[in-house]
Amino acid sequence: MSYQTSIWPLAAVLISLVGSIPIMLSGRRPNVRESWTILIALGKVIIVASLLPAVLAGGGFEFTIAEVIPGVPIALRVDAMGMFFALVASLLWLLTSIYSIGYMRALNEHAQTRFYASFAVAISATLGVAFAANLLTLYLFYEILSLSTYPLVTHEQNAEARKSGRKYLTYILGTSIALALPGMLIVYSIAGTLDFKVGGILTGTGVAPQTLALILILFLFGFAKAGLMPFHGWLPAAMVAPTPVSSFLHGVAVVKVGVFSILRIIFHILGPEQLVLADIGWIITTLASITIIVASLIALTQDNLKRRLAYSTIGQLAYMVLGAGMLTAAGMTGGLLHIAMHAFGKITLFFCAGAIAVAAGKKYISQMDGLGRRMPLTYLAFMFGSISIIGMPPLGGFISKWNLVLGAVNGDQLILLLVLLVSSLLNAAYFLPIVYRGFFAEAADPVYDQGIKEAPTFCLIPLCVTACASLALFFYPDVFLRLAQLALAL
Amino acid sequence: MTVPNLHIYVLAAPLLTAFFVNLFGRRSNTVIAILTIGSLTFSSLASLVVMSGILKHGQINYVVGNWQAPYGIELVVDHLSALMLVLISVVALLASMSALKSVSQEVPGREHQLFTLYLILIAGLMGLVLTGDTFNLYVMLEITSITAYGLIAMGKGRAPLASFNYVIMGSVGACFYLLGVGYLYLMTGSLNMADIYQILQTMDGGAAVATAFAFILIGLWIKMAFFPLHGWLPNAYSLAPTGVALIAAPLMTKVTIYLMVRVMFSVFSAEYNFVQHQLAQNIIVWTAAVGIICASAMALAQRDLKRMLSYIIVAEVGYMVGGIWLANETGMTGAILHIVNDALMTLCLFLAVAAIIYRLGSCEFDQLQGIYRKMPITMAAFTVGAFSMIGIPPTAGFFSKWYLLLGGIEAGQWGYVVALLFSSLVNAILFFRIIEIGFFHRDGEPHSHEEAAKAPLSMQIPLMVSAATLIIIGLSSGSLVDAIIKLTIPIGF
Numbered sequence: 001m002s003y004q005t006s007i008w009p010l011a012a013v014l015i016s017l018v019g020s021i022p023i024m025l026s027g028r029r030p031n032v033r034e035s036w037t038i039l040i041a042l043g044k045v046i047i048v049a050s051l052l053p054a055v056l057a058g059g060g061f062e063f064t065i066a067e068v069i070p071g072v073p074i075a076l077r078v079d080a081m082g083m084f085f086a087l088v089a090s091l092l093w094l095l096t097s098i099y100s101i102g103y104m105r106a107l108n109e110h111a112q113t114r115f116y117a118s119f120a121v122a123i124s125a126t127l128g129v130a131f132a133a134n135l136l137t138l139y140l141f142y143e144i145l146s147l148s149t150y151p152l153v154t155h156e157q158n159a160e161a162r163k164s165g166r167k168y169l170t171y172i173l174g175t176s177i178a179l180a181l182p183g184m185l186i187v188y189s190i191a192g193t194l195d196f197k198v199g200g201i202l203t204g205t206g207v208a209p210q211t212l213a214l215i216l217i218l219f220l221f222g223f224a225k226a227g228l229m230p231f232h233g234w235l236p237a238a239m240v241a242p243t244p245v246s247s248f249l250h251g252v253a254v255v256k257v258g259v260f261s262i263l264r265i266i267f268h269i270l271g272p273e274q275l276v277l278a279d280i281g282w283i284i285t286t287l288a289s290i291t292i293i294v295a296s297l298i299a300l301t302q303d304n305l306k307r308r309l310a311y312s313t314i315g316q317l318a319y320m321v322l323g324a325g326m327l328t329a330a331g332m333t334g335g336l337l338h339i340a341m342h343a344f345g346k347i348t349l350f351f352c353a354g355a356i357a358v359a360a361g362k363k364y365i366s367q368m369d370g371l372g373r374r375m376p377l378t379y380l381a382f383m384f385g386s387i388s389i390i391g392m393p394p395l396g397g398f399i400s401k402w403n404l405v406l407g408a409v410n411g412d413q414l415i416l417l418l419v420l421l422v423s424s425l426l427n428a429a430y431f432l433p434i435v436y437r438g439f440f441a442e443a444a445d446p447v448y449d450q451g452i453k454e455a456p457t458f459c460l461i462p463l464c465v466t467a468c469a470s471l472a473l474f475f476y477p478d479v480f481l482r483l484a485q486l487a488l489a490l
Numbered sequence: 491m492t493v494p495n496l497h498i499y500v501l502a503a504p505l506l507t508a509f510f511v512n513l514f515g516r517r518s519n520t521v522i523a524i525l526t527i528g529s530l531t532f533s534s535l536a537s538l539v540v541m542s543g544i545l546k547h548g549q550i551n552y553v554v555g556n557w558q559a560p561y562g563i564e565l566v567v568d569h570l571s572a573l574m575l576v577l578i579s580v581v582a583l584l585a586s587m588s589a590l591k592s593v594s595q596e597v598p599g600r601e602h603q604l605f606t607l608y609l610i611l612i613a614g615l616m617g618l619v620l621t622g623d624t625f626n627l628y629v630m631l632e633i634t635s636i637t638a639y640g641l642i643a644m645g646k647g648r649a650p651l652a653s654f655n656y657v658i659m660g661s662v663g664a665c666f667y668l669l670g671v672g673y674l675y676l677m678t679g680s681l682n683m684a685d686i687y688q689i690l691q692t693m694d695g696g697a698a699v700a701t702a703f704a705f706i707l708i709g710l711w712i713k714m715a716f717f718p719l720h721g722w723l724p725n726a727y728s729l730a731p732t733g734v735a736l737i738a739a740p741l742m743t744k745v746t747i748y749l750m751v752r753v754m755f756s757v758f759s760a761e762y763n764f765v766q767h768q769l770a771q772n773i774i775v776w777t778a779a780v781g782i783i784c785a786s787a788m789a790l791a792q793r794d795l796k797r798m799l800s801y802i803i804v805a806e807v808g809y810m811v812g813g814i815w816l817a818n819e820t821g822m823t824g825a826i827l828h829i830v831n832d833a834l835m836t837l838c839l840f841l842a843v844a845a846i847i848y849r850l851g852s853c854e855f856d857q858l859q860g861i862y863r864k865m866p867i868t869m870a871a872f873t874v875g876a877f878s879m880i881g882i883p884p885t886a887g888f889f890s891k892w893y894l895l896l897g898g899i900e901a902g903q904w905g906y907v908v909a910l911l912f913s914s915l916v917n918a919i920l921f922f923r924i925i926e927i928g929f930f931h932r933d934g935e936p937h938s939h940e941e942a943a944k945a946p947l948s949m950q951i952p953l954m955v956s957a958a959t960l961i962i963i964g965l966s967s968g969s970l971v972d973a974i975i976k977l978t979i980p981i982g983f
């Protein structure tokens with residue numbers, strides 16, 4: 001595969017970082033500030049999309065920012081896997097930007113300028129992770145993402161938010177320094193490089209299976225953004241953040257960055273073949289399976305809608321890790337695809353949760369009976385998102401789950417098949433009642449049959465778009481499927 | 491451009507200016523400012539020229555007063571000392587800009603005295619890195635120490651007591667060093683470093699040389715506050731006038747670590763340090779590890795920013811001593827890179843502290859509520875320095891830590907690796923605690939003399955420069971290591 005040198009990957013990463021300056025400067029004029037936000041988000045999508053054709057054709061781009069350590073520069077590279085993630089992230093960021101305008105204004109939130117600026121830095125870092133050419137660059141942007149999202153989590157500035165912020169940093173920053181950093185150093189001392197390479201850089205170095213297992217575990221837990229148990233506690237706590245943050249960062253960017261990093265490690269550092277040889281794939285699948293089942297069970301018990309979504313996210317993230325851990329072609333494709341499918345589905349659900357909070361001021365599921373009749377579009381979108389995540393046709397989630405099931409069957413791992421089936425049932429059990437009660441239950445609050453209407457248009461449009469996109473992805477998954485296959489060299 | 495013996499003028503500029511400051515500085519602070527900044531600017535530029543000359547032509551040996559070595563005093567400028575020279579003069583320049591304001595607020599009326607000592611201290615530090623003579627090194631060490639005692643004693647409250655404590659400890663350290671040099675002189679009949687090195691190669695030193703080696707090391711460890719000999723440092727640095735802490739904190743421990751490297755590799759040899767004393771090597775690395783952990787833990791217990799930073803300095807000393815004693819090239823690279831990085835990030839953090847104290851009169855944690863709103867630029871720079879201390883890329887601190895950790899892994903010193911990671915985590919807690927207080931707590935009580943003293947531009951500019959340097963050095967650490975640090979690694983690796 002040949003990569004041409006190009007400044008565009010850097011532009012794609014930096015546009016929102018540079019863009020945070022005009023955002024901060026126009027803090028006093030909200031309309032100008034929000035125009036900048038949208039403009040920058042749009043620019044980002046366009047740049048990423050313009051890089052897509054070359055990647056689909058099997059090529060790519062690269063750009064070296066600085067030589068920092070022998071053999072390991074800070075460098076960007078647009079390959080299929082990075083493109084896959086960048087495409088998801090930049091598209092959803094555009095929608096989130098639109099959504100957050102509606103949300104933040106409707107609730108008249110404080111410190112909106114800081115909010116938008118932090119958000120812009122966070123999306124820069126997300127693209128940086130996507131386009132990182134080596135593990136060091138990935139780590140760099142991973143840390144920037146952790147730091148830039150901290151002010152978003154503590155946005156409320158009350159005691160609870162500060163406590164959650166502390167928890168967030170302890171988990172995310174703590175594990176990355178204590179586990180991922182030494183993992184990276186061990187890989188470097190063995191391989192002498194940290195470059196992402198299809199097939200892995202540790203292949204052929206004769207590294208002992210025990211060392212390989214150690215490295216694997218360091219990274220599985222070191223990238224705690226992926227929320228593998230027992231390092232998942234930060235995610236429900238982080239739900240104190242405003243809903244656009246939860247929806248984008250904790251439904252898409254932050255958590256997927258964690259999974260993406262783990263997948264990078266499995267695919268392009270350790271190498272699937274090497275893992276099969278060393279026979280340590282079971283570590284991944286066991287951890288993931290436990291997380292899937294336990295998180296789904298906890299989700300059942302949550303009454304706070306956002307917390308239920310958070311636990312659902314933890315379970316779904318583990319799906320992706322599970323797929324990668326199957327180490328079969330279909331399984332790994334399914335794991336990667338689930339990043340995109342889950343992103344569109346889950347962001348819809350979060351958008352809906354936010355819309356409900358804005359329009360009705362309700363956070364608890366038990367108070368939402370009958371609300372669907374007042375907010376039919378929102379609830380319809382919620383249903384689409386739920387079905388996608390449960391993995392039923394005709395929504396995108398089916399495609400990835402189908403591949404995961406296929407991967408489990410191909411690999412003769414029937415226990416994993418059972419895990420997937422049980423989890424799907426649990427997903428249905430914690431999502432569908434919300435929809436059902438929204439439409440058909442007797443109104444919990446007589447108000448629901450009077451005053452409440454749909455959320456502001458700015459909130460409504462994005463959630464309809466993502467719901468439709470989830471539907472469209474079932475019929476046209478080609479781009480993402482092709483990118484996934486390219487990334488795995490299938 | 492080639493000026494013969496330019497490195498002498500680098501040292502001479504602050505030394506001579508010191509007397510003029512004492513003579514003419516009584517009347518106006520402007521004169522002090524012009525003299526100090528002028529001489530240090532000259533030193534900075536000249537040291538850069540010296541550095542580029544060394545990179546082109548290699549080591550310079552200068553014989554003072556034309557008394558030939560090994561009898562006369564020899565000044566040696568090699569890559570490592572040139573690097574230190576640049577570091578000292580640039581840090582001193584940035585620190586003094588801020589110190590001028592801080593001192594006139596904290597020690598009004600005695601500025602000329604303070605800056606006289608201040609400049610002699612800087613000259614002494616430069617002398618330390620230039621000298622190639624073990625006894626001359628002792629003289630320079632005492633010049634820096636004695637000026638530092640005086641400077642610290644100018645602080646308020648218990649500062650004289652802290653200074654006295656430092657005098658006792660510092661003198662004990664100096665005695666150890668001098669005794670060590672005495673033993674060496676007994677055995678070799680020489681004081682010139684290169685000469686002793688040659689003689690030691692040919693003789694079997696035995697217990698006497700080993701004693702000399704141990705005495706010199708212990709002496710230097712006391713001076714650099716290597717755990718568990720660090721007792722004097724936290725009080726001395728936190729009670730000293732802020733302007734003094736500005737120069738002492740970034741430079742003094744780092745220069746002493748340079749001295750340890752100098753003695754270990756220019757007087758003794760790598761073979762002597764690491765092969766003949768393997769047990770000692772292991773013990774030292776483990777002591778460094780324990781020191782890092784203990785100092786970090788003590789930093790956690792502090793409720794005052796300046797004291798917290800003082801304990802972090804003690805932990806950082808452990809980083810570098812451990813890195814050097816890992817006995818491999820990666821560790822050594824990390825340690826030398828960390829001398830540079832740590833000096834710069836300590837400078838950055840102390841500059842921020844100076845600005846905060848200038849405005850609030852204190853830097854206790856309780857006072858810092860809402861500080862980000864009051865001093866956004868200062869705190870932005872502080873945050874960069876904090877990230878560098880934690881070791882978050884792309885700030886400079888990450889890269890030296892990278893080499894140190896890698897060196898630890900290569901050497902199989904897992905205790906040291908764990909200590910470094912632990913200390914990074916503790917630093918994260920320490921600094922995010924401050925960020926949380928300063929950023930997210932609602933504003934505290936208004937301060938008494940707050941509006942009277944906004945941190946002036948002359949405090950903000952060096953702060954911003956140092957913060958920017960941390961990122962620039964971080965991003966260019968690859969070329970920095972290739973072009974300079976690699977050449978400073980002593981032979982024997």
